[in-house]
Amino acid sequence: MVMNNSVIEFILFGLTQDAGKQKAVFGVFLMLYLATLMGNFLIVVTIKTSRTLDSPMYFFLFYLSFADACFSTTTAPRLIVNALSQKKTISYNECMTQVFAAHFFGCMEIFVLLLMAFDRYVAICKPLRYTTIMSQRVCVVLVILAWVGSCIHSSAQIVLALHLPFCGPNVIDHYFCDLQPLLKLACMDTYVINLLVVSNSGAICMVSFIILLISYGVILYSLRNHSAEGRQKALSTCTSHFIVVVIFFGPCIFIYTRPPTTFPIDKMVAVFYTIGTPLLNPLIYTLRNAEVKNAMKKL
Numbered sequence: 294m295v296m297n298n299s300v301i302e303f304i305l306f307g308l309t310q311d312a313g314k315q316k317a318v319f320g321v322f323l324m325l326y327l328a329t330l331m332g333n334f335l336i337v338v339t340i341k342t343s344r345t346l347d348s349p350m351y352f353f354l355f356y357l358s359f360a361d362a363c364f365s366t367t368t369a370p371r372l373i374v375n376a377l378s379q380k381k382t383i384s385y386n387e388c389m390t391q392v393f394a395a396h397f398f399g400c401m402e403i404f405v406l407l408l409m410a411f412d413r414y415v416a417i418c419k420p421l422r423y424t425t426i427m428s429q430r431v432c433v434v435l436v437i438l439a440w441v442g443s444c445i446h447s448s449a450q451i452v453l454a455l456h457l458p459f460c461g462p463n464v465i466d467h468y469f470c471d472l473q474p475l476l477k478l479a480c481m482d483t484y485v486i487n488l489l490v491v492s493n494s495g496a497i498c499m500v501s502f503i504i505l506l507i508s509y510g511v512i513l514y515s516l517r518n519h520s521a522e523g524r525q526k527a528l529s530t531c532t533s534h535f536i537v538v539v540i541f542f543g544p545c546i547f548i549y550t551r552p553p554t555t556f557p558i559d560k561m562v563a564v565f566y567t568i569g570t571p572l573l574n575p576l577i578y579t580l581r582n583a584e585v586k587n588a589m590k591k592l
Contacts, residue, residue, distance in 0.1 A: 300459035302382045303478075306466045307375050308560055319376035325572055326369040332575030333362040335589065343588040349412050349427040350530075351585075354578060356436055357405045361571035364398035367391055368469040368567040375468070388470035392454050395469065395567070396447035396494070399545075402570075403501050404439035406538060410508045411435075413534065417527050418515045449493050453486050466555065469567070473548065473555055487553035495550035502542040509535055533581040541570045 308318050336358040340351050371391070375381045383391070415426050454472055457479040467474040472490050476483040512531055516524050544565040579585045 299461070300385065300463045300478075302384045302463065303388050303470070304464045305371065305375055305381050305383055305468060305470075306464055307372065307381060307468050308564075315376045319373055322369060322376070322568065323373050325568055326365060326373060329365045329369070329568070329572040329575075330362055332579075333358040333571065335592075336575050336579065336585070337362070339585065339588050339592050342592060346584060346588050349432045350409065350416075352429075352432050353405055353409045353412060353436070354585075356439070357402065357409065357578075358575060360398050360401040360405060361574050364395070364402060365568055365571040367394040367398060372468040372568075383465075383470065388465075388475075389451060389454055391470040392472060392475070393447045393451045395471065396450045397443050399566070400443040400446045400497060401439060402541070403497060403545075404442055405436075406534075406541070407501055407504060408435050408439060409534060410505050410538075413527075413531060414508050414512055417512050417519075446493065446497060450490070453489055453493075457481070457483070457486070467560055467563070469563075471563075473553075473559070476553055477555055483553055491550055495546075498542060498545040498549050502538070502546060505538050505542075509538075529581055533577045537570065537574055537577055540573060541566050 307315070309315060337355060340346050340355040340358075343351075368391070371383070412427060416423050419426065450472060454475060457475060458481055459478055460480040462478050465474045465478065472486075472494075476487055476490070479486075509531055512527070516527055519527065544562045547562055548559060579589065
């Protein structure tokens with residue numbers, strides 16, 4: 294499966310080489326990561342134990358929070374530990390596992406965001422048929438499809454990664470293993486593989502983003518027939534969803550939809566969606582949502 298590889302481990306360059314800054318990276322990202330786990334875990338437990346949060350929106354939010362916690366766990370712990378350790382190595386197998394896991398949970402997050410937009414669309418544009426369209430069975434099937442889709446996407450990524458031959462340079466200029474920085478180290482012409490990465494990850498990001506924009510556009514357009522109070526409530530929910538979508542997809546599109554070049558700013562952009570979004574999701578969804586806040590108070 295693996296081609297002529299003389300590289301058995303990689304060195305992760307991390308966010309910075311400056312010793313003072315590394316201590317700051319350790320402190321800041323440890324706090325952010327713990328806050329992410331706390332926030333998402335709190336949502337997961339609240340939704341599981343609450344009797345009031347049983348609508349499809351919260352069913353999907355449960356999986357979004359679960360994916361968020363897992364997604365940040367694939368990248369953050371390694372970044373935090375490496376900020377203090379002298380030996381910043383990651384084995385070949387661990388590196389490939391990280392590529393798979395990051396793409397699996399990242400893709401899961403994208404699909405769940407799509408499902409949440411679909412749920413809001415049905416709730417606002419087809420209110421009378423909402424309970425029949427979004428039945429428990431339909432929601433379960435949709436989530437299963439999201440898991441399967443994520444699995445197919447990340448399997449495609451890992452197949453590409455496993456076919457990259459590495460024969461010398463092994464310093465990854467990043468804080469986690471991803472295809473873009475790995476392509477730079479491969480001793481082969483990576484033009485075709487990069488096209489495949491763009492057509493896989495890039496397309497998922499772009500197409501999903503466009504679908505989300507259209508769906509929220511349609512929702513906003515249909516709100517003009519609603520009462521002022523109904524409009525206010527729907528706008529509040531959709532605004533919070535939309536903020537999450539922009540923060541997550543902006544960086545994703547920037548990184549995955551371009552020719553095989555890596556910019557120094559890539560690492561900072563990646564921080565946004567690997568560490569920023571999983572932390573902001575619980576904040577945005579709870580602070581703007583009275584039902585979740587009340588359920589948490591009860592908990």
